[in-house]
Amino acid sequence: MENLVAGLAFAATAAFLFWPKVRNNTAWQATVTPLASIIGSGFLISLPLLADTVGGYATLAMMVLVAIGYAIGGAIRFNILNGEKLFDAKEPKYLFGIERLSHAALIFAYVISVTYYLSLLAAFLMKGIGVQSDFDEKFVTTAALAFIGIYGYLRGLHALEALEEYAVSLKLAVIAAVLAALVWLNGVELLGGTWKIAAPFDMPGWHDLRVVFGLLIVVQGFETSRFLKGVYEPKERVRTMRYAQWLSAAIYLAFFVLAMTVAHEHSGKPDIAGVVGMMSKVASILAVLLVGGAIFAQASAAIADTIGGAGLSEEASEGTIKRKYAYPLIGAFGIVLVWSANILDIVALASRAFAGFYALQCLVAAFTAQAAPNVKHRWPHTIWFAALGLLALGITILGIPAEGGG
Secondary structure (H helix, E strand, O other): HHHHHHHHHHHHHHHHHOOOHHHOOOHHHHHHHHHHOOOHHHHHHOOOOOOHHHHHHHHHHHHHHHHHHHHHHHHHHHHHOOOOOHHHHHOOOOHHHHHHHHHHHHHHHHHHHHHHHHHHHHHHHHHHHOOHHHHHHHHHHHHHHHHHHHHHHOOOOHHHHHHHHHHHHHHHHHHHHHHHHHHHHHHHHHOOOOOOOOOOOOOOHHHHHHHHHHHHHHHOOOOHHHHHOOEEEEHHHHHHHHHHHHHHEEEHHHHHHHOOOOOOOOOOOOOHHHHHHHHOOOHHHHHHHHHHHHHHHHHHHHHHHHHHHHHHHHHHOOOOOOHHHHHHHHHHHHHHHHHOHHHHHHHHHHHHHHHHHHHHHHHHHHHHHHHHOOOOOHHHHHHHHHHHHHHHHHHHHOOOOOOOOO
């Protein structure tokens, strides 16, 4: 029965999201890019990792991460509405300088994250067909990077968004199947009087809290809306960033609440194997769907960060690097990275770069609150954004980044 419930949820969600009225909706198209990046591999690895780290407090930890992510998203939304005209005018100069510094951190993080996502996609794909070869995985990653770069150059932003939308829709259909099966399991256990939280409620230590801080990258991705400038109006980017964060928050929290009955400590490595092991107890069909979902997650997150990185490159270069040329540049840098470095060794740097970017964006928002015209409640905004910046800086310094970001 649980397999039937999961299969029906997958089919119904996929049919709805592929419905032309939904797929062609402008607001949905603008929502897809940040949503794809937020619900990347982080959705798959966050449950086993947090269950192993903080046990029964995993849901509370995810609530904290979602709240911090939404608050930082508020700073970026404030910059979209109030700061972009200042950035275009390059005044005041100190504000423009901080903004450009944050861009440097983010470009670095994007190139690594795109490469990392596609490296994971290649690993999942190779394991799925029974091939375990480092060379073959690098070859597939290279092909994927080349495809995204060339396709973006030839077809442009909206063509990449269309690819991204298909991947996101399939990923959301997989998530719907997982949630439906979990609802069924929880209902059966509640009615049978056997429901309980599997993970123990041991008090987390300082090291555990640092791991939780490092998992801010799990809910990373909302900032991609900031770099869709010129494609969507500021108010639409702000509104659809909120939609993406609301929907991703609902998905993450529903998943954690429903999965605590099967989440357990020492669940294994924080990778796809960990969550597949947990979910196979719920419905056998989920093992197959989650491997497919992992591939869709990596593809959509990689495309989302490529789109964000291209928009950022165009803005940071003041139009010298056109968006269409940025796509193959990102692909080329990624290919160099694949063959010259161990991605797992440097993904921690990307995690810290994202946190550092958020700290700088909060600082930009604090200064923008003072410099931009027509801002109400200047000092409350300044104090709030400065406090958020200090929090993000603390996460940058103290957080222990987890492999497999948002």
